[in-house]
Amino acid sequence: MPHVVTQSCCNDASCVHACPVNCIHPTPDEPDFATAEMLYIDPRTCVDCGACVSACPVGAIVPQHRLGDAQLPFLEINADFYGGAPRGEQPILAKVPPPLTVVQRPVPPRVAIVGSGPAAMYAADEVLTVPGARVDVYEKLPVPYGLARAGVAPDHQSTRRVVTQFDTIAAQPGFHLHAGVEVGRDISHEELLRHHHAVVYAVGASSDRRLEVEGAERAVSATEFVAWYNGHPDHAHRTFDLSHRRAVVIGNGNVALDVARVLIRDPGSLAATDISPAALAALRGSGIEEVMVVGRRGPAHSAFTLPELVGLANTPGLAVSAAEDELDLTGADESDHALRHKLRLLRELARRDVSGAARRITLRYLLTPERLTGDGVDFARNTLRVDDGRVSAVATGEVEHVEAGLVLTSIGYRALPVPGLPFDEASGTVPHTAGRVAGLAGSYVAGWIKRGPTGFIGTNKSCARETVSTLIQDYNEGRLTDPSADAADLESLLRSRRPDAVLGAAYA
Numbered sequence: 298m299p300h301v302v303t304q305s306c307c308n309d310a311s312c313v314h315a316c317p318v319n320c321i322h323p324t325p326d327e328p329d330f331a332t333a334e335m336l337y338i339d340p341r342t343c344v345d346c347g348a349c350v351s352a353c354p355v356g357a358i359v360p361q362h363r364l365g366d367a368q369l370p371f372l373e374i375n376a377d378f379y380g381g382a383p384r385g386e387q388p389i390l391a392k393v394p395p396p397l398t399v400v401q402r403p404v405p406p407r408v409a410i411v412g413s414g415p416a417a418m419y420a421a422d423e424v425l426t427v428p429g430a431r432v433d434v435y436e437k438l439p440v441p442y443g444l445a446r447a448g449v450a451p452d453h454q455s456t457r458r459v460v461t462q463f464d465t466i467a468a469q470p471g472f473h474l475h476a477g478v479e480v481g482r483d484i485s486h487e488e489l490l491r492h493h494h495a496v497v498y499a500v501g502a503s504s505d506r507r508l509e510v511e512g513a514e515r516a517v518s519a520t521e522f523v524a525w526y527n528g529h530p531d532h533a534h535r536t537f538d539l540s541h542r543r544a545v546v547i548g549n550g551n552v553a554l555d556v557a558r559v560l561i562r563d564p565g566s567l568a569a570t571d572i573s574p575a576a577l578a579a580l581r582g583s584g585i586e587e588v589m590v591v592g593r594r595g596p597a598h599s600a601f602t603l604p605e606l607v608g609l610a611n612t613p614g615l616a617v618s619a620a621e622d623e624l625d626l627t628g629a630d631e632s633d634h635a636l637r638h639k640l641r642l643l644r645e646l647a648r649r650d651v652s653g654a655a656r657r658i659t660l661r662y663l664l665t666p667e668r669l670t671g672d673g674v675d676f677a678r679n680t681l682r683v684d685d686g687r688v689s690a691v692a693t694g695e696v697e698h699v700e701a702g703l704v705l706t707s708i709g710y711r712a713l714p715v716p717g718l719p720f721d722e723a724s725g726t727v728p729h730t731a732g733r734v735a736g737l738a739g740s741y742v743a744g745w746i747k748r749g750p751t752g753f754i755g756t757n758k759s760c761a762r763e764t765v766s767t768l769i770q771d772y773n774e775g776r777l778t779d780p781s782a783d784a785a786d787l788e789s790l791l792r793s794r795r796p797d798a799v800l801g802a803a804y805a
């Protein structure tokens with residue numbers, strides 16, 4: 298009986314290299330890896346050895362006989378990935394990325410990494426494969442690991458387990474975490490370069506896209522709401538109107554599903570998690586019975602991923618439905634494996650009668666917010682049009698008013714410019730070539746500040762590897778200046794600037 302990859306897969310591909318028969322795909326060197334919503338095990342070739350289970354940092358792989366009811370859909374989802382066109386001749390083992398090769402120089406690489414989210418931690422891990430290397434990680438918050446700790450929803454505890462992998466990275470010799478130190482405020486780019494060969498910015502995307510419609514200031518952004526339920530110190534004091542029977546979430550990405558689920562699921566089921574106690578108390582007193590998650594295009598353009606939809610549909614005590622007349626499949630390519638399963642599940646949800654359910658999520662489509670009115674949202678109804686193969690939403694002229702007490706916008710994150718670095722306003726990223734910042738020697742980027750705010754925790758692993766490979770190439774070719782000050786000098790500088798910070802510790 299084969300093993301099966303389930304919902305919490307974060308695409309870090311650790312399992313791929315543990316598998317003795319190369320039956321987990323797509324592998325990082327295959328073209329569909331970049332767009333894969335999760336990885337899949339081929340049941341025809343899996344020899345049931347279990348090696349992938351221990352390699353997986355988030356417990357996403359389960360032997361078939363141990364699948365719970367909520368995980369059963371993944372049996373078919375895994376198998377069906379291999380059911381279409383053959384994947385071609387496979388090597389016996391997946392291709393392992395080549396190790397970094399470093400030339401001997403008087404000072405081994407010393408690298409500053411700004412931020413301690415997934416991109417930073419994977420970058421640190423790569424640098425520390427070099428004998429004698431030192432990494433100083435600067436994190437502005439008192440606790441590390443970025444959105445892996447402060448973004449992942451509290452009811453996704455298995456995904457949160459990825460932080461134990463980061464603890465292991467942080468426990469390596471040569472790793473130094475300076476928590477509570479903000480680069481740009483407490484230490485400058487030039488000072489970092491005096492103490493290191495190079496600086497890798499892995500600062501993420503800390504802001505969000507803003508809705509630009511009349512009354513938009515009445516909405517709460519998902520960024521704030523997530524920070525509130527995850528106990529971010531700057532948002533712990535917030536209060537939200539949870540008295541009305543309906544809330545609306547604008548946007549239908551995975552963050553939208555997270556906030557909708559946390560808002561409406563039985564608060565009792567959150568009590569055993571590390572949700573902020575203030576948020577839990579507020580949710581216990583909530584009068585919300587329905588959360589409407591609204592997309593402006595059709596179901597084929599739902600930004601949420603298949604595993605998250607499967608998880609949502611199987612959340613205990615929660616009824617999930619879709620509006621049948623809005624499942625317009627214009628231009629949908631059902632040869633795409635994940636999309637085919639997503640649409641099949643949406644059609645099934647549309648047939649469910651949830652009218653009597655005490656807690657429900659309704660997935661709505663073809664609605665663009667036009668105005669926030671104070672008692673809800675006016676939506677312009679759309680139809681889909683295909684032009685040159687591109688599907689776009691076009692307003693029909695019809696308007697639907699949806700009453701709601703709380704309106705959340707979940708329309709994507711956005712990076713802020715990093716002082717001293719070039720910034721592309723359109724994409725909200727730092728321009729770079731394979732991670733090297735254009736025109737600024739010794740400066741690199743990784744993660745969301747490099748690629749934009751998309752992808753899973755594990756996506757940052759290959760992204761960080763690319764950046765560190767570029768950095769080491771520059772080190773080997775003598776393009777990076779040796780540091781002019783030592784570690785003791787760095788510590789006294791940091792102590793003078795941030796006496797309260799936790800310096801140099803391996804966090805665990």
Ligand SMILES: Cc1cc2nc3c(=O)[nH]c(=O)nc-3n(C[C@H](O)[C@H](O)[C@H](O)COP(=O)(O)OP(=O)(O)OC[C@H]3O[C@@H](n4cnc5c(N)ncnc54)[C@H](O)[C@@H]3O)c2cc1C
Nearest residue numbers: 307412414415416437443444448480500501744745753754
């Ligand atoms: C709400 C939410 C939930 C998510 N849930 C999942 C999930 O369940 N599974 C999944 O696979 N992916 C999930 N993701 C995606 C995943 O979290 C991201 O891919 C990943 O965190 C991006 O990594 P990063 O290192 O680029 O940025 P971040 O994780 O944002 O890390 C950036 C770090 O830099 C620090 N920083 C910023 N500026 C400075 C400065 N000047 N000085 C010092 N430190 C600084 C920040 O405090 C932060 O710790 C989620 C994303 C969001 C927004």
Ligand SMILES: NC(=O)c1ccc[n+]([C@@H]2O[C@H](COP(=O)([O-])OP(=O)(O)OC[C@H]3O[C@@H](n4cnc5c(N)ncnc54)[C@H](OP(=O)(O)O)[C@@H]3O)[C@@H](O)[C@H]2O)c1
Nearest residue numbers: 548549550551552553593594600707708709710750751752
């Ligand atoms: N469990 C997980 O694995 C997990 C959890 C959370 C986040 N993440 C990842 O983190 C990344 C960020 O997620 P996200 O949900 O913030 O972003 P996202 O996936 O980019 O979704 C943004 C949504 O906002 C909509 N939108 C954008 N501008 C809009 C506007 N002006 N008006 C109305 N709607 C608008 C988009 O619709 P259009 O498509 O029509 O533009 C889309 O539905 C994603 O890659 C996600 O997969 C993963």
Ligand code: SF4
Nearest residue numbers: 316343344346347349
């Ligand atoms: S159980 Fe063994 S053979 Fe099957 S996918 Fe996992 S590592 Fe590969």
Ligand code: SF4
Nearest residue numbers: 306307309310312353
């Ligand atoms: S989280 Fe990583 S190790 Fe686990 S199944 Fe997904 S890709 Fe494999």
